[in-house]
Amino acid sequence: MAVKRLMRVALRALSYTDIGEKESERLHRTVIRIRGLHLGKLPYQTWDHVVSYENHDIPVRIFAPGENRPDSLLIFFHGSGWVAGTIDGYNRICANMANMTGSTVVSVDYRLAPEYHFPAAPEDCYRVVREIFLHTELLKVPAEKITVAGDSAGGNLAAAVSLMARDRGEFLPERQILIYPSTYSDHTTKSPYASVRDNGSKYLLTSKSICDYMKLYQASDEDLQNPYFAPLASKDFSRQPKTLIITAEYDPLRDEAEDYGQRLKEAGNEVEVRRIPGALHGFFSLPPVFRQVRECYRLIDDFLNREGEGKAL
Template sequence: MAVNRLMRAALRALSYTDVDFGDQYKMQKKIIRIANHHRKPPYKMWDHVVAYENHAIPVRIFTPSDSESKSIILFFHGGGWITGFIDSYDRVCANLAEMTGYTVVSVDYRSAPEYRFPAAPEDCYRVTREIFLEPSLLQTEPDRITLMGDSAGGNLAAAVSLMARDRGEFFPARQILLYPCAYHDHTEQSPYASVRSSHKKYLLTAKRINDYMALYMADEKDLQNPYFAPLASKDFSNQPDTLIITAEHDPLRDEAEDYGKRLKEAGNTVEVHRIPDALHGFFAMPPVFSQVRDCYKIILNFLKIEK
């Protein structure tokens, strides 16, 4: 219980106030960048770029210290499509590489509101496409690549899987979605109880999700686009083997679990696990926390990794 209380305190310390996020996102971005100033890390990594139209998409590659793995996790970071960036997820991705023994490729997609939907999913798709269609780049085969993301990144991983099916250029074998945003309505009219009962003391509130989405979308029509909100899809078939992990105290809990249900009903192989006494964003905490350790056990089992 002491660890649970510690996690609650740590995550609540990061909780946002109810100020108008439309006026505050730039300051929040600046604070996160200062707090995560990139330094030479104590693990193996290197940077790469993927060219796409008129810009380059930075990616950062993490390799486990004691392994030359041919398996890859392609990771899309969270941050509401707005405040996250590649440096802020260095430690998460390094831990993920060490815990799984996989090479982790972290994607620094364009963020809103400077670049609104569909910039982020298109960047993520482009990087995924290059890694799938040019296996010599990281010396791996397509069936050894897993898509993964947390929160907004989980939304993007799901979107890339839908895009891959619809465009037919490649097909991911697996996806891991950590407490993803899957629906478009987080008001009191939401069909999901976890949204309507979200408490302000938690890291993420329904109001904050609405603030993020308002800055992310380019047009009201985006709300019905499955690449923006995967639950808007009319077709949930032909998706990768899917692991969805949710947090007990998270407004996104119910919609993420419903997305798993829809995928399963469409004939896909799906696992859904809810982490008790966990808050949104818990995977960013160190593995010393029991919720993070439990999450890794589920991930390793899904990937069929013995530790």
């Protein structure tokens, strides 16, 4: 299945500010129309809060759908390569998530590279999740209804937080949702994953850009073998949350994300891995008018409401 041109244009519109200067007038009009789909009013409420940790505050934004108080909570870590992205930039995505899932969503504004190298980001994310788990009365959601989630670099952070939680023994999320996560440390031609070579130069996210992001994020070469930096480096995949991994067909990160799901499954965890046909990396940031985005939310909703054993595909 070919990549839909409209998806490619939409993702470029969301990724680049100078597209109007480089594309044709017709393409520019398409960009404006796609951006307009991200506007409009949704029924949700927001609150800003901070979680204090050591010598700094970690901002969070809480999204509640409609007027009813949900009994489930998604703690979400945004993507953009550990070096970009903010809770402001993810407002619409988190609002859509709250309304499409019927869950309260907590968006975490973790520290970014290169000003703050690894492990600043996963430590910030861990501290927010820890605060919520150890004080469930704050948002009035039981611990078993709390899910950690993220897209791309945020998916990497969600996986890292689950590994940290198991290792530190203070809490353990019931579920995690990893949307096209980065899980491996090598995205050069030496990578064992074919998707890095097949999808690493023809689409918006390139293998070179992934390497560049990781160079900015890492503090030393030793980080490459740290499972909180690259979850596939873990020597122990046991005792992890029920897991949903969603990948995109034309994504250089596709195979490593799916391999992570397989490793979790082999270690006895409940895992579901779903590949979205015709999708590019970053598609989750598009509005739900796109079929691939609606399918992604359907999978998330089914996963959040399902009981029993998952499966790897």
